[in-house]
Amino acid sequence: MSDLTQTTLASSNGARHEDRWTREHEAVSLVRRRSRERPIRFGALPETVEVDLATCAFVVIDMQNDFLHPEGWFAAERGADVSPLKTPIVTINELSRAFRQAEVPVVHLNWGVRPDAANLPANVLDKGSDCGTRAGYADRIGSGPVLVSGEWGALSLEAIQVEPDDIMVNKHRLSGFRDNEFDQILRRFGITTLFFAGVNIDRCVFATLMDGAFQGYDVILVEDACATVSPEYVTEAILYLVRLLYGFTAESTDLLKALTSPK
Template sequence: MHEIHDRQGRRDRWSRDASGISLVRPSVEPRPVRFAAEPEPIEIDLARSALIIVDMQNDFLDAEGWFAAVRNAEVAPLGGIIPRINALSSAFRGAGAPVIHLNWGIRADVANLPANVVDKGSSCGQIPGYGDTIASGDVLVEGSWGSASVPAIDQADTDITVFKHRLSGFQDNELDQILRRLGITTVFYTGVNLDRCVFATLMDGCFQGYDAVLVEDATTTVSPGHVSDAILYLIRLLYGFTTKTQALLNAIATKTDIGETA
């Protein structure tokens, strides 16, 4: 039987031999790992897990981007999570788990964006918003400089990039279909901004049935600290779990139980 692997190494393809075509997919052997998390330690199946990197883009992190140049956000601290995200993405790739870059990438004509997105983004027309042109280019338009991941974020040929058009990465795009085809049940979330697109995507993913783990020191926000505290509280109470980068890296590397979160 001739098996065909997709670009991410998964076997979700038909196969052929001399007798015909088989629609039977090979089963995936579980690869359980356990690590410290809040509100309590958890075990996940690494064979059915994916890492999502949310909005690590020029328009949000660069001093010439939309957030800094137009919205006057203090973006320099956002880059502090990049080393941890890169360490996690390297570990996930090494374990054969998908890495997904989930970025804003809207239509230039914003034809599919509702008023509550367009007008909140522009303070109801008072400042340039989604799709508008600023000194660095068109704000978060797919293919623009602003929509690209910052150069410091590592990317590999096997990574998947999904463009989103809402705060939630599960609306109006193909993210859900990709995760289901890859057989993913647990999603790890990193990136910016915790209280905006990261949390909206995490919540929506839970509503779609995915288990959620936030890597809390690999995500951040320009909002005040008490906002992050509230989001972490809600995730632990209602949606899933939070962990730390080193706890997860240790678990992936050793596939054994570990102690307290770093």
């Protein structure tokens, strides 16, 4: 074999695989290249935070049709006023662009269940359908099957900017770490710090953040990049708990300034 060294390979969707083996001097090298540290510092609560962009990911949760679109499950079947859920769209897109420019992975973590809902336990199916009295996960409504992978309801809202190099992951629980490949992808790319955005801050965002913290990830909630249909006091409780127990909260203005300032 020829003397060949290749440390970065690209998959069909543009994702980088920097941990691939290489062939060098008639041998296969299992030595992985270590990413250069790229620290940034920004204001946060309860304290200012410094992170290494080389080990960060921006996680956008549930910004999808069945939750945000007026014909989606939340609005059409559950009678929710989804207008508050659209308030962070501009901020999420701004942050996504800044993170991409900084070569930080953007992960879209959407509900995307099996068509037969075979892997969903009763406590998920019956809480989501009021014990079968109205449409829930994988049931068919006017816009299609609810939150089924590949169907309209599971797709990101058109207003959310999704780029080919972004990472798309389906989730099957309130926590994005359960019964899927999310944790494996993060560990594969050497991610240790997660920035969270999306909806609902008191449901899937908080559940995923907590689960990530339990598994050893450093977690930062971007306050103005999240929303909920719940009362304001619920959001205040979530922010209090994140700052007290799990990690940090930050504002997009402080984060964007740190991401875009000259290095």
